[in-house]
Amino acid sequence: MRANCWAGRNEVEVREVPDPAILSGRDAIVGITSTAICGSDLHLVDGYVPTMQDGDVMGHEFMGEVLEVGPDVDPTRLRVGDRVVVPFPIACGACAACAAQLYSCCENSNPNAGIAEKMFGHPVAGLFGYSHLTGGFAGGQAQYARVPFADVGPLRIESDLTDEQVLFLSDILPTGYMGAEMCDIRxxxxxxxxxxxxxxxxxxxSARVLGAAAVIAIDKEPYRLRMAEEAGHIPVNFEEVDVRSRLLELSGGRGPDKCIDAVGMEATHGSAHLHAFDRVKQAVRSETDRPHALRQxxxxxxxGGIVSVVGVYGGFVDKFxxxxWMNRSVTLRTGQCHVQRYMxxxxxxxxxxxxxxxxxxTHRLTLEEAPRGYDIFKNKQADCEKVVLRP
Ligand code: NAD
Ligand code: ZN
Ligand code: ZN
Incomplete structure (x- = not known):
């Protein structure tokens, strides 16, 4: 099959790779109709997640048709021919974390759990297309994917909604929603x-549908701020104004009641202390004047407010x-999204x-055009906000 593969730091390449096969009784093979490029993929391309290998298939946001199921897949949950959206965390559905609906912390889905233990001192769950640290599972920027625990995660789409309307249930819509839900919005x-x-x-x-009185968008890309403004949110360009003063102005002098970090590691380029692993250490640039989103x-x-963090972090972040946080009774909440809970x-x-x-x-490309998709998404060219690939 054709697949978009990691080919070294800052390089992806569409290659011919072996088709996936059923390896365990609860696997399914999905023929992919739509897949997307995510900000999390940029952490892999950047080399910030150091356990990618040449030829690893990228991608964790995908949907398609079930082409084959293993003998142990519960037929009431999934059958050949079903149209499904696949959540990015792989979850067994049966461990203590899954029972608590903490699917992205599943205790059984990462066969390489020891790598994370060794690097970070804590385990991480299995994720599609997200390096050997998270299980080494091939991703969904491909024609086909093997989906483990296929009768737990995938959501059947039985209505006539288009791929584009439901694809982001695999990750970014639940992630954005969880970011807002963790804020207990009043x-x-x-x-x-x-x-x-x-x-x-x-x-x-999501903050708006959960009832917020006002929602503020902070970024530096004018086209992204424009997109937020067109959706009814208040834009703040952090390169043009002092963010903290502007936020005080917009919140009666007290500061926003709830703050969501949807930036993650990009903001730590100047200040991360990811000393647990050397390749990452090399990637850390010298201190820049870019404000740090989480700190801000x-x-x-x-x-008494809540800071909710859905931007991805790994390792250590200094100057916390x-x-x-402590003296002003701020609550901090975070997590990889428990996608299955929200689908x-x-x-x-x-x-x-x-x-x-x-x-x-903003961009609809073929799978063969994936490298260009990465380029424009990473470098914020062509007003690129989100790329959907059609294998
Ligand atoms: P993206 O890279 O397209 O968006 C990040 C945006 O942050 C960019 O527009 C950038 O200009 C802006 N930015 C950079 N520094 C900033 C600063 N100091 N202040 C304000 N804005 C700043 O990525 P995305 O796809 O929207 O993903 C965002 C984050 O969410 C990434 O870290 C990604 O890994 C993470 N993510 C988390 C989960 C989860 O389960 N928690 C799931 C998906 C994505
Ligand atoms: Zn994603
Ligand atoms: Zn589990």
Missing amino acids: PSDVVAVWGAGPVGQFAMD AIMSCRS PAGA TPLLERIERGELDPTRVI
Whole structure:
């Protein structure tokens, strides 16, 4: 099959690779109809996640048709011919974490759990297309993918919604939503979101549907801020204004009630202390004057407010403002998204027209064009917000 593969730092390449096969009784093979490039893929391309190998198949946001199922897949949950969206965390459905709906912390889905233990001192779950650290599973920027625990995660789409309307249930819509849900939003809340990438845009939309009085978008890319403004959010360009002063102005002098970090490691390029692994250490650049989103969120949040972090971090981040966090009773919440928990309720919100995930799609490319998709998404060219690939 054709697949978009990691080919070294800052390089992806579409190659011919072996077709996937059923390896365990609860696997399924999915023929992929739509797949997307995510901000998390950029952490791999950057070399920040150091356990990628030449030829690894990228991608964790995908959907398609079930072509084959293993003998132990529960037929009431999944059959050949079903149209499914596949969540990016691989989850067994049976461990203590899965029982608590903490699917992205599944204790059984990462055959390489020892690598993370050794690097970070804590385990991580299995993820599609996300390096050997998270199981070495081939990703979904390909014609086919093997889906483990296929009767747990994949969501059947039985209505006539288009791929573009449901594809982002695999990751970024639930992730943005979880970012907002962790904020316990009340009707008078001013919510500030760092990052107007696709995850940030969905965090903003979710904050609005959960009842926020005002939603603020912080970024530096004018076209991304424009996209947020067109959706009804208040843009703040961190290269043009002092973010903290502007946020105080927009929140009656106290700071936003709730703050969401939808930036993640990009913001740590100048200040990360990811000394647990050498390749990452090499990638860390010298201190720049770019503001650090997480630090700024904690410093800006009103006393007693909530800072919710869905931007991805790994290793260690220094200069954590422990004083502002502790002395002002700020609550900090975070996590890789527990996608499986949100898929059905968010599908219903899409069906009711409360959320329109298609609004972030700016580029529709073939799988063969994936390298160009990475290039424009990473370098913020051609007003690129979100790339969908059609294998
Ligand atoms: P993206 O790279 O397209 O968007 C990030 C945005 O942040 C960019 O527009 C960038 O200009 C902006 N930015 C950079 N520094 C900033 C700063 N200091 N203040 C404000 N904005 C700043 O990525 P995306 O696809 O929207 O993903 C965003 C983050 O969410 C990534 O870290 C990604 O890995 C993470 N993510 C997390 C989960 C999860 O399960 N928690 C799932 C998907 C993605
Ligand atoms: Zn993603
Ligand atoms: Zn589990």
